[in-house]
Amino acid sequence: MAHVPQARQGRTETCPADTAAVISLRGAALSYGERVLWHGLDLDVRPGEFLAVLGPNGSGKTSFVRALLGQRPLSAGTLTVLGRPARRGSRDIGYVPQQAALSAHAMLRARDLVRFGIDGHGFGPRLRAGAVRRRVDEVLRSVGAAAFADVPLGLLSGGERQRVRIGQALATDPRILLCDEPLLSLDLNHQRAVTELVDARRRSHDTAVVFVTHEINPVLGLVDRVLYLAHGGYRVGTPEEVLTSESLSELYGTQVDVVRVRGRVMVVGAPDEVAAPPHHAELPDGVRS
Template identity: 40%
Template sequence: MITNHSQDDCIVFRDAAVARGGRIIWQHGDFAIPAGSVTAIVGTNGAGKTTMMKAELGLIPLASGSLTVLGKPAGEANNRIGYVPQSYASDIDSNLTAEQSVLLGLTGTRFGIHPVTRAQKAKVHEAMAFTGIADKAKMRLSELSGGLRQRVAIAQALVSDPKLLMLDEPLANLDLASQRAVVHVLARLNQELGMTIQVVAHDLNMLLPILTGAVYLLDGHPHYAAMNQVLDSDLLTHLYGTRVQVITTPQGDMFVTPSADEPEGVEQDTHAPNEVAQFHHHHADASGATNTMGGAR
């Protein structure tokens, strides 16, 4: 049964399916992702998480159904989408400076051929300031840590003032401090600018404070649900194929973790999903920092 969707929805799947090499990757996708949300795409390796994001960008055709993004068929609104690929660090010339790399978000392949305008330079500096890397402008990518390169990639995606920011495994291979810094940038983009954010993620833990919902790929079918529905031990166990618990500390911090091998009769210190939901946003960044990306909405 096709679901009714709101005009406020950012991404809308209607009985969508994707096939590659003659094999159905996922099908019967019928859901909507709200504008202004922060959504994770989760599932086991090979479930089609990156494939879903590529379908949303119009890079992979649907086998059936329809998919609209920002009110247009997939691929037709890409000029309003900022995209950060998982392979950013390896796909870009490491001899470029951070500033030059961010500028590519405006000039693309024209870099080095056409003069850079004052307005373009201002947008680059604005994006770098927002992501906290303004002081790294003249440093080459080869001199930056993985976390700083990831923030360069986000700044590059921001210079065109996107309505939707899409990131493929942005926290992969980063240390804890770098993960926190990237998540903080995403939180500010969503809270201060109202930007819709979608993240392909393997591990939810660091993202939990800012997520409003998740698309989970289960048994070949994509589903969307709010986080208090996704944070269910039985669902996550089915999703990841191993026993998973949702645990909260007395301070309300949440963790999704595999169950420990405990002797029978030992009760785990866990919380029911409705209890977890009450703690969900307890430490989301609510600082009133100045909006330095006034052009991005």
């Protein structure tokens, strides 16, 4: 994969013509009322890049993904996705949402959920039924879910459901894959399986990956850059540049210690919000961050 030039806060990247950004933000800000989640964000994400999005609860990680999906307008600045303003319903964007209660979807089969990724959005030409079935089978095989293609989702484990959700997100062969906390509630083995699926996709198809996570260690060896959101600001760069005591202390305005032990990164001596449990705080208007 081509070398990805790094961006630092307040500095705009230069993007070579042969690696034009698929996501580009300039001076971007997002606020809820008087609460500023982040501002002044300059960022380019290129084909095949793996970007991890980190930060404490309420810092705007999920809101960042919603902005890319065209679901949440910026408060300031500009955002383009594949050279156009962000818009809803693009077949070029695959989306793996946070795991939620199955409720009405519990009896849907795995293949049904993947099929919705192909023809359930209402955009673009419709495939013939036979072509849809073949595509569903192909996608299920590619994510290792063929063995439980006809099993209701409610009977699958959390890791198996995440394989199916990734299959649904990849069903239209997207150029960008957005993953919002895909590792929540998964054990280490399933975390590894999910991250390997995502990494294999970006390497084989040059798909850009934006991966929101509370825990960097499962993807630390895969990511090209980290976008760390906190205190209305941000840091962006390689893990070695961003996940340092100096960088995070400057971002938080207080002493934060980053310790590396046996290849793992731990944040210690941090404000309460850094070490908050892995669930999302409510924002003023009831949406989650």
